[in-house]
Amino acid sequence: MARSSDTLLGTLDLLVFKTLARGPNHGFGIALHIQSVSEGLLRVEEGSLYPALHRLERDKFVKANWTQTENGRRARIYKLTAAGRQRLDHAESNWDNVSKGVTRVLRYV
């Protein structure tokens, strides 16, 4: 169920995959990570993040489990599956092409 992940619209999925590739995390953690690593340039809306996470879960790219965090909060932790990892590789190379292409178009005078 690749929903337009090979276009610019798939960016959020790519960001989520990349974040989860570092290790399992909850939705809040993912949002925080993307924001801090992009130094505030990217801010992921919860209204898009959670539906995306659930869609990825439904399509079996991530797996979710309720776990206790170190702060003692119960959180739904998402983990990349093997299919998700494959998807990440695919999406990453795809992104490279897209960004290169976009850059070339923009640079062309």
Add this chain to the structure above:
Amino acid sequence: MKRFWHTLFRRSRVHADIAAEIKSHLAMRADLECQSGLSSTEAQAAARRKFGNATLILEDIRQVHVAPFLESILQDLSHALRQILRNPAFSLTVLFILALGIGASTAVFTVVDGVLFRPAPYANAARLVAYGLKAPIEAREFQFGFDYLYWRDRIPAFEAVTSMFPGDQPCDLTESNPARLACARVESTFLPLFGVRPILGRNFTRDEDRPLAPPVALLSYNLWQTRYGGQPNIFGLSISLDNTPARIVGVLPKDFAMPTLRPFDIILPQQLDESAQVFPSNGTTLCTFARLRPGWTPAQAVAALDPMLQKDISGAPPAYRKEIHIGVRTLRDWQNGDRRQTSWVLLLAVLAVLLLACMNVASLLLARATSRQRELAMRQALGASRLRLARHAITESILLSLCGGALGCALALSLLKMLLATSANSIPGLTEAHFSARIFVCAALLSLASGLFFGALPALRQPTLEVLAGWRSTSPSRTSIRDALVTFQIAGSLIMLTAAGLTLRTLWKLESVPLGINTEHVVTAQFTLGPTYDSTRLVVLSETLGNTFAGSPEPPTLPSPTLFLPAAPCDPCHSSLFAFPGVRPFRRVSAVWCHGAPSLPIISARSMSGCSKAELLMRPTWAQTALRRWS
């Protein structure tokens, strides 16, 4: 698949899970805000602010897990259910009307299904025909043994032919725990022609079908199960049939039915004495069947056979030639005869009743839709699409019709049980009628169709927004639908009522046709006698019984004891009148023994050869017709 599952059964679970996740997110955000120095209340408020519209997001997430279309159907269903429960009097009325319509249709369909729609359970059933002579006295084709043997291999239209003895042939299992069974006597080619193979053992051979061959028998599945417990080593077992030992050679499949549709327990070789079939008067009548060669139709077969018949009977008197024809009918037509037409009439009549019921319900729903116009207009104003409103109306009517269908099924079931209990023998084919998956599918389809029918009319109406403002709106198109409906309904009811009245009148007239027999205070009793009762013994028995009755002090309820004995020993294979002017009657006349039956005016009686003490005894109406015709 999983989405459907979630939608149907895990709605609340999915909902709770997402809500918990959002809550956990908000809590973690609030923790973070707290660290930047906000109070816990402020932190929570900030977390909620940053999160946005939680309800909307929850709904968005939920959409990922459920099938939206199915969900909207569920919504429609629950709304429809609420509507139905809100107005129980209305709903009960509708359900009652529907149950009547669908129940009656289902019951009739159950009865006529076998006649009209179910194919005969044989291989290549479309090519199977019954053929033979057609005479005015007998509804079905028959043949004399003589003709059958002569024509057997000379008909190009037929790939194969076979024959069996007509009529019911009772035979007795003369063992310990004796029983009267229905035996069929068929030719050895009978089962192969119908493409039937015994599930156990074999068909009997041509040699076993010759006269005086050691008797063999094939059991019906039912008899094998009930009498012999389905034991697999039944093959070769010897049973005593009519005091003669017969060897069991096989068991027939469970779904096998005789082409005559008569019940049977045992199939025996007919052992037709071919040398005796020299002249029709000495021969036997047979039911004859054939498989058409591919490409031949029954009509072509008739055309091919007719010259052969004309040549055969060229010496017969013209009156005889005029009355005798060749008949070739598909097995199904032969089995059902005029029941087919009757069945269609019955089915169409009951469907008309269903149509009327639907129209009734439709006008009820229309009337209610008028009272609900404000609600509908409000929903439309709030953004419900026209399609959604229409779907809603249809959902409600289909729900109603399915409930009505379920009730109707129950009604049909009890109706059928009642019919079977009261008149299983008087309606031909009724015993074959039984409830099966087909019937339920039919009932469900009928319900769906009627639901769509009476739901479509209210659904097509578009609420106008004026009604919201309290203005009365009666656009001409709307009232005209209802007017047309009412007109049609009244016209239909009138026609149906007239037809029903005529039918009742016919029935009543039939009931009061004078039979020439005074049937008041007459009781009947039946004796089942063994095969050892030949005609001589029967006469003795009848006299003994008659004397016993005459000698005994007559009970007041039994004023004139009268004894009839059936024609069976006189004419075991056939009982019909068959005589033509100028031709010696070559079938013995069906006769009953009669000992002083005062209420039977005998118009003409003859003693028949071979039937001692037999007297021709007919209902005056028949007798007069017969006398007019042949004297």
